Every structure is written in C-alpha cells, then in structure tokens.
Amino acid sequence: MPLDLAFSIEANDFVDPDRAYDLYWSGVITSKKAFICPGADCSAQVTCANLDKDVQNMKVVPHFRVIGAHSGGCGIPEEAPFKEVIEPAAPESRERQTVDQSIVDVFKLDRPDSYYEERKLDPGADVQVAKKLAKARKPYTPKLGEKGPSGPVYSVRSIVSRYIRYREDGSIEFRRLNILGQDVLYSSIFKCIWEQDLEDLPKYPVIYYGWAYVDRTKNDKAYRIKFKKSLKQGGENLVTSTFVSDSLIDSFKLKNLMAVRLSKVCKKPIPTAFVFLYGQPSVKVYNERNYATFELTNLDMIDVNYDCPLPSKYDK
Numbered sequence: 001m002p003l004d005l006a007f008s009i010e011a012n013d014f015v016d017p018d019r020a021y022d023l024y025w026s027g028v029i030t031s032k033k034a035f036i037c038p039g040a041d042c043s044a045q046v047t048c049a050n051l052d053k054d055v056q057n058m059k060v061v062p063h064f065r066v067i068g069a070h071s072g073g074c075g076i077p078e079e080a081p082f083k084e085v086i087e088p089a090a091p092e093s094r095e096r097q098t099v100d101q102s103i104v105d106v107f108k109l110d111r112p113d114s115y116y117e118e119r120k121l122d123p124g125a126d127v128q129v130a131k132k133l134a135k136a137r138k139p140y141t142p143k144l145g146e147k148g149p150s151g152p153v154y155s156v157r158s159i160v161s162r163y164i165r166y167r168e169d170g171s172i173e174f175r176r177l178n179i180l181g182q183d184v185l186y187s188s189i190f191k192c193i194w195e196q197d198l199e200d201l202p203k204y205p206v207i208y209y210g211w212a213y214v215d216r217t218k219n220d221k222a223y224r225i226k227f228k229k230s231l232k233q234g235g236e237n238l239v240t241s242t243f244v245s246d247s248l249i250d251s252f253k254l255k256n257l258m259a260v261r262l263s264k265v266c267k268k269p270i271p272t273a274f275v276f277l278y279g280q281p282s283v284k285v286y287n288e289r290n291y292a293t294f295e296l297t298n299l300d301m302i303d304v305n306y307d308c309p310l311p312s313k314y315d316k
C-alpha cells in the first residue's frame with residue numbers, strides 16, 4: 001500500500017507526493033531519500049520516487065515508497081487497502097462519514113504564503129519531536145500522520161498526477177474534486193478541446209486539454225500554445241490558444257519545471273505538447289479575425305506535457 005503522506009526532513013513538514021514534487025522543483029527539497037514514515041515515533045525511511053523527473057504519465061508519477069522497516073508500534077503497515085476502507089460494514093456509521101469526506105480533494109486557486117516555506121531542522125534535531133510539532137501546526141487534519149487525506153490541490157499538474165495515482169490504486173471512481181464549492185468526479189474532470197461551439201461550453205472555468213503547438217511569439221517575449229483543434233462560434237472556426245510570457249515564468253516558483261518543459265517542447269522536430277489548463281475561453285479580435293483565448297493568471301493553472309499522460313482514450 002503506497003503512502004499518501006510522508007514526513008519531509010528537509011521541509012520539516014508532512015507532505016503528499018504533489019507537494020514533495022513542488023518543493024523539489026522550487027529547491028526546498030534536494031534529496032528524494034530525505035523522508036520518513038509519518039507514523040508517530042516511526043523512523044522507517046521513505047523515498048519519493050520520480051521526484052526529479054520533468055515528465056509525468058501513467059508510468060512516471062511521484063509517489064512514496066517505504067524503504068526501511070516500520071517501528072513496532074507503527075500502525076501504518078497494517079492499514080487496510082483503500083477499497084476496504086471505503087466500504088465499511090455499517091454504512092451509516094460515523095467512520096463512513098469521515099471516509100466520504102476524506103475522498104474529496106479541494107482544488108484551491110491560490111497557494112498559501114506558507115506553501116514553499118522552509119523550516120529547516122537543525123542538524124542533530126530529534127526528527128520525532130519535529131514530527132509532533134509539525135502535526136500540532138495542522139489541527140485541521142486529525143488523521144494527519146496516519147494514512148489519511150492528502151492536502152488540498154493547488155495546480156492542474158497535481159490534479160493530473162492525482163488522477164493517475166487514483167487510477168493506479170483503484171480508487172478513481174470514489175474520488176471527487178471540489179472546485180469553487182462544486183464537487184466533480186475525477187473521472188469527469190477533463191474536457192477535450194474539440195470543435196465545440198463556445199455557446200455549448202460551461203459558463204464557468206473547467207480543465208480543458210488537447211494537443212497543441214508550442215512556439216515563441218514574434219516579439220520573443222512569450223510562448224504561444226496553439227491547440228490543434230479549434231473552438232467554434234456560429235459556424236466559424238476560431239484559432240484557440242493561450243500565451244505564457246517569460247515574465248510569468250520568471251515570477252513562478254516552479255519556473256525551472258515550466259522553463260524546462262516549454263523549451264524542450266520548442267526544440268522538438270514537431271513542437272507539440274499535450275496541454276491541460278484550467279480556465280474559460282473568451283473571444284479576442286485581432287486584425288479583424290476572431291480568436292478563442294485562455295487567459296492565464298498563474299502557471300499553476302496550466303500543465304504542459306511531452307506526451308499524453310493519461311490513458312489512450314484521452315490521447316486525441
């Protein structure tokens with residue numbers, strides 16, 4: 001059973017694999033081995049696999065793996081597999097409610113300032129004491145430190161990553177994501193850009209995806225991401241695109257990840273990427289032509305992949 005959470009010695013906090021990945025690419029975490037079991041008083045070593053990969057897909061997704069032996073009193077090894085946990089014998093019991101709540105992830109459109117904060121442990125500090133203090137800082141998650149809910153989701157990339165992990169562990173049909181107060185099933189989160197009329201699209205932001213060409217704009221100050229398929233208005237095809245400016249990349253904590261991915265795609269013989277973005281298209285007029293564009297305020301709202309990271313039914 002993979003762990004949902006581990007204690008990061010470098011960040012001095014409990015982290016889920018998504019946050020571990022963010023902290024690695026923002027430079028707070030430097031080693032994939034500097035984690036231990038989240039269980040109280042347990043020192044089993046934990047590795048976060050794929051932390052250093054700029055790729056993620058069905059085979060490469062960041063996840064925790066226990067390397068060392070759990071201590072005697074650690075309850076984590078005996079945890080029941082996910083399916084048994086979410087189908088308890090007494091469906092009306094309080095446990096059931098807890099579990100129901102625990103499988104909704106919350107998508108937050110802004111990260112708290114403390115997200116990338118480092119609370120470096122002094123060399124020689126007692127890790128178990130640090131773990132207790134970290135647990136006390138998070139009163140809102142009573143199950144923290146055991147196998148339990150992960151933290152909120154702050155990026156489209158993490159949603160893709162969780163989709164892959166939940167599909168792997170067989171829990172996808174029970175998982176929901178709460179976006180601006182609305183619960184959506186993980187299995188119905190993504191919407192392909194495929195010649196839909198703007199009138200028929202949701203009147204609120206959702207996660208759109210599709211293959212796109214990536215190149216530099218004429219003034220060389222931004223990347224242009226132009227989807228292969230167009231949205232429509234009336235009978236008219238609208239070129240559908242979004243722009244990622246260099247200044248937006250520069251102000252982004254994970255700029256290394258974003259810069260690596262975009263520049264690698266641009267250098268491919270056919271510079272295409274599989275792109276997800278959270279937003280709502282609007283129509284812009286340029287040189288008397290109509291275009292559909294997505295405005296990005298924050299690079300957490302876009303995920304650029306070298307290939308389709310999802311099952312083949314999405315790869316179109």
Ligand SMILES: [Zn+2]
Nearest residue numbers: 037042070074
């Ligand atoms: Zn343990």
